[in-house]
Every structure is written in structure tokens, then in C-alpha cells.
Amino acid sequence: MIKSQLQEWVDVCFGKGVEQGFWSNASAGCYALEEPRHEGQGDYACNAAMVIAGKEKKATGKKVNPRQVAEQFVTLLQENSDLVEKVEIAGPGFINFFLQPVVWSQVLSVTMAEDGSFGFATVKNGKRVLVEFVSANPTGPLSIGHGRQAVLGDAIARLLESVGYDVEREYYYNDAGRQMRVLGASTRARYLELLGLDGEFPEDGYQGDYISDIAQSIIDEKGDGMKDEEDVMFFKEVAEKAIFNDIAQTLQRMSIRFDHYFNEHTLYDEGHIDDVVSILREKGLVYEQDDATWFKTSAFGQEQDRVIIKSTGEPTYRLPDICYHREKFKRGYDWMVDVFGADHIATVPDVLAGVEALGYNPEMVTVVLHQFVTLLRDGKQVKMSTRKATFITVDELIDEVGVDAVRFFFLMRKADSQLEFDLDVAKEEGKENPVFYVQYGHARICTIFAKAAEKGVEPLTFADADFSLLTLPEELKIMKTIGAFPAMVQAAADDLAPHRIVFYLRELAGQFHSFYSEFRVLDPGDLERSRARLWLMICLSKVLRNGLTLIGVSAPVSM
């Protein structure tokens, strides 16, 4: 808003420079307004002079001094507006703009007007995007890694919604195949053991306690009625149902919902698997060797070809994965985002090669890979092993630190980074805990509102507030940060990087706490200033709330 006004003005001046022959049009659109990092460099800095100097040198071969260009530029800027207080040339040729302090209160008007949608797109962009995440097979409770993925995927979906996409969330799973047979066999073995019979526990069976719980539930319902059942199907189905229930509940605790659950089965039932194979075969991208069917991934820049149908006749995971993505394409999305754990990294090139082989554009699929999570307790890494059933589930994590902390912590790092989840910090009720820090900021502001009447300071109407009284650097800084919220949300969405929201919130909360302890919002002796500050605080709380909502964390009114 403010930036675009300034940008417009700068663009006009650039155009004048072209007209007057100071420089050519070559740099149009190449320069930028940026927010300087350091104090004393103005509110916005423009690098136009350096860009122009570079371009002109390239075109004419003559050396151009950026500072001179900046001088020329500044003379063109002379017709000053209400916007800019002063302009300075600095460093290698930056043009620094110092705005009139009062213009910053514009961001408060916008915040008030847009309220709960401030920072978010109010009109749809008309694009449909599918976000696939979690996609855990129902073989056990969600692990910590799934937890990160669930929160990350959900936050990405929220971000994309906030910038105008029509978002659909999808969970892809497979309840058939070897893994599920093992699950059935494991359950059956536990069932027999609980009955005091000899249960042959599979070598690669699922050892978690949850299997025994499921077995117990079968006993509770059917007694020993199933002890002669040789087929593991029954056990598989009971286990699957129980586990899926459990997963759904965990997701629900985190307020994560899906629009679609896509079962791999569909791909077989509807003949898509055979379809894909025959298409690839027609294209000469599939061949038989050693009784198996191979996909020529080497034709797509990979080192070696991959098996898509085993010699047993069973497809490998690649084939349905490719097939599944074809279905996504057929459903007509404009964009597909896959959120995967780092352990799935190897499948990505295969799937994308498959997509391309089928004639679709693989660039319409964006894969977000997230690295692993390690848990820290007492400063030491918690060792986790599925085999020994010592892994901690998302449920247990939520039990221990609460949903808000789980969500917040999983989003504190960019997906590319390994994430260290410090349980002690997450449980802490103090500033060391960033969740509490931000939430406390919101709650603290709310108490100011509650106290306002008591102190005889009513905000009255926004229109009557005199924002020219807000001239403290701290106040201006808060307004600037609020004003930066929409662009930050957009950037976070563009990069599929929800961690930026988290960092922004910590920054904004920090600015608030700092302001709060140094200055008083409510001063009965200075009603006008108090009112202006009260509105500033109201806007601040709205932005905190909007930001927290974006990452699915609550904004408590009191703590």
C-alpha cells in the first residue's frame, strides 16, 4: 500500500529520466524498492542508480558513476509529495526515502478495515491446488515425522488459501499389500498370545503396544472365537479400522482435516494401473527383464531403470504412485503440492518421470520434502526405534506439550532443515518458549483493552483518533511491521514456507513486549495519546491473531 505508492512515484521519475535522455529505458522494472536493514537508511531504499549505471555501461561501454545517476534521479524527484519527508543518497548510490511519519498510520486504517482478513486475499485467484500430505498407511499411530508433515502440510494449505487458491487436502493411503498382511499377522499373533496360545509373531511384525490393545479389543468382543481363524484378513481389517480411527483422532486433535482420502485400491479397481502400463508400453518406455517389468527412468535423466512390476506380478510402489499422480492431473488441478518426508526422496524423480512419460507437465507438481525430527529431553536426544516400540507418537507429544506447542514447534524450522524438538522448552511457561511468548503477547494486549474503561480511557472511534501523536520510533516500527504482514504472507505462500509466519510473529510479539514495558498505553493524563495507542494495540492484536490463525495456533485472550 505505502510501498506501492512510493513505487509509483519512483517509476514516474524514472520515466522522466528516460524522456530527458539521462538514461535509456533498459532498466525499467529491473530496480527495486527494498526495506533497508539498518537504522538511518530511511524507510525504503531504491537501487535504481546502480542498476541504471550497470545497464548503461553494458549498452554504451562507457563507465557510469552510480552516485551521479542517483543525483540526477533525485532532482527528478523534487516535486515532493505528502508521502516523503526527505531523500538521501548513500553508499554506492542507494536512494533512501524517509517517509512522513504520519503516513504509517495508513496501515492501521487498512488493518481496521480488513480485520480478520487483513493480510489475506479477499478474492480467489481462480486456481485449484491439491495439497497431499501425511498419506501414512494404517499400520500404526502417527509418528513424530508424520506429525511434522501433518502440521507442515496443513500450514501450507492454509497459506495457499490465504492468498486466494482453492485448496483441497488429500490423504493417500494403501490398505492392501504386504505391510497390511504383516499387520494382520501381528495382530493375530498377539491375540493368540493373550489367549495363552502359541502365536507365531512375524519376524518383521509390528511390535508396538497398540497391536496388543487391538488384540485385546477382539477378545473383549469375540472372546476366543477367532482362535482357529487361519486367514489374517479378519485381523487385518480390525487392526486397520482401529488404527485409522486413531490416526483420524490425532489429526482431529490438531484440527487437521482432509477433503479426500484416496485409497490406492481405486487405481486397481478402476483399471488405471493396467492402463498406465499399456500406455507406457506403447511409448516404448516399458520392457520385460528377469520376469519383471521395468520402466525406462533412464530416459528421463536417471541413472538406472526401475522395476514397476515385480516378477511375482505385484506392482512396486512406484507404479501406483505414478498412476495416482495421473489421476490428480486428470482431475484438472492447476497445481499439485506433495509434502513428503525425506525418506521418500527417492520416489520423487520416479514419479515425476512417470508423469512426464504420460504426457503431463511435471512442473505442475511441487514436492516439499521435509527433513527428520529429533526429540530433545533434558538436553539429550531421545532415541527412537519402531522396532523396540520406543518411538513417541504424535498423540503422546500432544499429551505432553499441547496442540499449540506441537504446531508452533513443527513450524519453527524451514522444511529443508532437520528439526530439533525440545520437549522441555515446549513445556516451559516463559519467554524461552516462543509459543507462550507470542500468545502471551496477545493475551497481554487483551488485558489492556479490559483495563481501558477502568482507567477512563475509551478508544472512541477510529476516525477520531489522532495518529500524528504516534511518533515514537517504537510506535512507527510496530506500524511498519504490521504493514509488512500482507507481503510477508504472500512471500511465505510463494515459497511454501510457513516458518516465516512463525518468525514474523515472534518479531511482532517482541516489538510489543518491548514497547509495553517501556511505555504505557493507558495514561489518564493524556487521553488523546492513549486513544491513538489503544488503536495501535487493537491493530497489533488483530495481526497477531491473523498470523496465529494462519498456523493454526490459538490466540488466547488471557493466560
Next chain:
RNA sequence: GCCCCUAUAGCUCAGUGGAUAGAGCAUUGGAUUCCUAAUCCAUGUGCGCAAGUUCGAUUCUUGCUAGGGGCACCA
């Protein structure tokens, strides 16, 4: 051997093609008659190494080194 991710302060991590690279924790020392001290203030000579692109590189490219993960007719 090949592929992916990472390398920034004592620790955990942000960040950017630009002008003086940040935050939290930890350390040390301060702040509460007053809107929640669950807070605030002060305290810091660090972008793994080497070339290249550029007016300008911590940021982009390449190579090297180190750590993590992956390279199944498992998913």
C-alpha cells in the same frame, strides 16, 4: 560410487545479489509504588574451504571438505 538436504555467534536457528549479517537460548549485570516480571534493558569481532559470474556474493554457479538422509523385484 551416485542422488538429495545441510554447513551462519558457545548452542538452536533465521535471513539477504547490495551499504554496519540477525533472533532466541546460554553467560554476566540491571529493571516491578504504575495496562499480566509468563515481561523488559544491557552484554556478541560468526556466513566450512577455493575458484567463477557480477558494479557488488554470506546469498547465484562449480569443485572440495564435513554432517544427515536416500540409492530394493519395501512403502
